[in-house]
Structures are given as C-alpha cells and as structure tokens.
Amino acid sequence: MPPAPRYVAQPWLKSPLRTPVGEIQLAGLLRNVQGIDPATMRVLRHFTLVLMVEGRGYYRDEQGVAEELRPGDVVMVFPGMAHAYGPLSGSEWTQIYFVFDGPQFALWRERELLNPRRPIWRLGLPDYWHQRLREVVKGEPLLGVAAPLRALGRFLQVLSEMTATDMENARQSGGDAWLEKSLRLLGEPGTAGWPSPQTVARQVGLNYENFRKRFVQLTGESPGRYQRRRRIDLACAAIYHGELSLKHIADELGFCDVFHFSKAFTQTMRMRPSEYRKRVHGAAPMDRETNDR
The missing domain is CATH 1.10.10.60 (Homeodomain-like)
Known part of the structure; x- marks a missing residue:
C-alpha cells in the first residue's frame, strides 16, 4: 500500500493584518490537508478563500451545492454557512488560503460581489493566481501603519480580478x-x-x-x-x-x-x-x- 501523501503547511503571515476597513487574518499554502467530511460539515466565522493549485477535489454545502474541484477553481467560504471540501480519493492536493473579514467584505457581500449562491469560481490558470495571491503578502515588511493597508489593497485588487474573470468565464461557457x-x-x-x-x-x-x-x-x-x-x-x-x-x-x-x-x-x-x-x-x-x- 503506497504511503499517504505528505502533509505540508507554509504560513505566509505571522500575525493578522488589521485595518479600519478589513483584515487578513491568515494566509498560506497547504499541501495534502485532510478533507472535511460532507456528513459533518464545518461552519466558520470568517470569509475564507481557497484556491485549488494542484489535484482534484469536491465541494458540498448546506444549500445543496455539489461540485467537483480542479486546479484554478476558487472556493469562497461564507461566515455561518455549513460546508465541506477536500481532495478526491487518491488525489494529491495543494491549496492557497486566505481568511479575512471586515466591513469592506461585508459590503461586497451585500452588493453580491461575494455571493453565497456562487461559492465556486472557475478561473483556470492556477499558477497565475497562486503568484498573484503570494504577492499580496510578499515584497515588503508587513509591520508599521501603512503596510497592512497596502496589503489589503492588493488583496482587494486580486479579489476584483477573480470576480470579473469568473463572470467572464461563466458567460462564455454558458453562451452569452x-x-x-x-x-x-x-x-x-x-x-x-x-x-x-x-x-x-x-x-x-x-x-x-x-x-x-x-x-x-x-x-x-x-x-x-x-x-x-x-x-x-x-x-x-x-x-x-x-x-x-x-x-x-x-x-x-x-x-x-x-x-x-x-x-x-x-x-x-x-x-x-x-x-x-x-x-x-x-x-x-x-x-x-x-x-x-
């Protein structure tokens, strides 16, 4: 029997980045993390973005959404929504994650830019989005007054581009x-x-x-x-x-x-x-x- 794939965790933040309009609490890379059992779904208190970089997986939630995940897909987890995701049997899995919250993101949800009815974004180009997310918290010291605000601005820019890309891809795939x-x-x-x-x-x-x-x-x-x-x-x-x-x-x-x-x-x-x-x-x-x- 082959050994289980090796678990790897690479945190990108040592402490949360807090600003008056929002915060990034956690960010990093996980490889071969154990999946969440759909029979016992998890509920989180904060928004979480998960980018599939490698492998194939599944997503389920309390709304009845059931999707297969592939590289370049994003799972958007909403506060208070029961959900489950993880690798398919026999598949290795690499994900990028960002945990975030605050009034800016609450406004996005109110205006349905972050829409619980669309928890899966089909973006493609996993290496590109991996690099874009890495740049959010890389390239300058994240201490001081201005650095967290700059990092949040970069994250909002990437989030905007992801949202627009998903909309464009959905139109093209559905016949627009x-x-x-x-x-x-x-x-x-x-x-x-x-x-x-x-x-x-x-x-x-x-x-x-x-x-x-x-x-x-x-x-x-x-x-x-x-x-x-x-x-x-x-x-x-x-x-x-x-x-x-x-x-x-x-x-x-x-x-x-x-x-x-x-x-x-x-x-x-x-x-x-x-x-x-x-x-x-x-x-x-x-x-x-x-x-x-």
Whole structure:
C-alpha cells in the first residue's frame, strides 16, 4: 500500500493584518490537508478563500451545492454557512488560503460581489493566481501603519480580478449572446421607452423565471436592479456633464416625474440628486433646486 501523501503547511503571515476597513487574518499554502467530511460539515466565522493549485477535489454545502474541484477553481467560504471540501480519493492536493473579514467584505457581500449562491469560481490558470495571491503578502515588511493597508489593497485588487474573470468565464461557457443582448436592451431606452425585464426575456427567447435566474447567476444582480442602476448611472453622467434641469433629466430617463426620479436616485446613490450635483459642481441655482423637492 503506497504511503499517504505528505502533509505540508507554509504560513505566509505571522500575525493578522488589521485595518479600519478589513483584515487578513491568515494566509498560506497547504499541501495534502485532510478533507472535511460532507456528513459533518464545518461552519466558520470568517470569509475564507481557497484556491485549488494542484489535484482534484469536491465541494458540498448546506444549500445543496455539489461540485467537483480542479486546479484554478476558487472556493469562497461564507461566515455561518455549513460546508465541506477536500481532495478526491487518491488525489494529491495543494491549496492557497486566505481568511479575512471586515466591513469592506461585508459590503461586497451585500452588493453580491461575494455571493453565497456562487461559492465556486472557475478561473483556470492556477499558477497565475497562486503568484498573484503570494504577492499580496510578499515584497515588503508587513509591520508599521501603512503596510497592512497596502496589503489589503492588493488583496482587494486580486479579489476584483477573480470576480470579473469568473463572470467572464461563466458567460462564455454558458453562451452569452442572449445576455449581451439583454444588457443592451435593459441598459438603453428604445423608441417606446425603457423595456420591462419581462419584455426583454421574451425578446431573447426565455421565460421570465429562467431568464431572471440565469441573469442573476451571471451578473450577480437581478434584471430590474441592473436596469435601475443603469438609469441612475446615466442620470449621474447627465448631472455631471450637462446643464439640464432635474425635471429634464427625469423626463429623458423615463421617470413619471421628478419626485419618483429623486426617490430612485436616493435609493441607489444614498443622496438626493441635488446633493449629488452640489458635490460635483458646487451650489446650483435656486430655480433648479426647487425641482428636487
């Protein structure tokens, strides 16, 4: 009987990197770590990113997700979610891990950039991502006031690139023609105004429930939320670049009146349109301010 693969642990941090917006608590490389039994799933208190570098493995969680893992896959473990992962029988296994938490990552989860419904990211290029993660905590002393903040910034950059790569790969593997058309239709008004998500679903040949589910899986947000965000993005650009009144902008973007425009803008931007205009241009003339009441 061949000997069991040798266990290797290479910690990359001697102590946590703490900043006001988030912290990296642990990071390193593990080789041939024992897997978690799916019959007795584990629950963690913090976010954990696991990059598969070598070997093949499995992932299971309390939502019923069951996936096979291969090099270049990332497992994103969420606080409080029961899960299990590990090597398949007879397979050697090398992983990179980062344990992290804090308000920045809570915001990412709230905005569904970190989405518990998508715990597996299919990235490919394991050696590339191995090197990118290694650079997060390598290259300068990690003591002092500024070093932890720089390291967190590097980690957020890598996390952003991983998220974008997974989205792109998911679109390509699933056939993205319908999605690109949907984004275009939802993101611009037509001759009859802004189409509803249900109308767009019919135009791309899908029933609405299937359309909405696939849209969320590939973009991280619902069709309606994407369209609302797109309309507000156009409103921000109009406020920043132009001299149009808020009433004119509301009419151009298909809102029934300034009140509903202001309400939608505030829900998205966390400030009223007049407040946004003051921030980007300074105080506005009084006759235009009254339209935002």
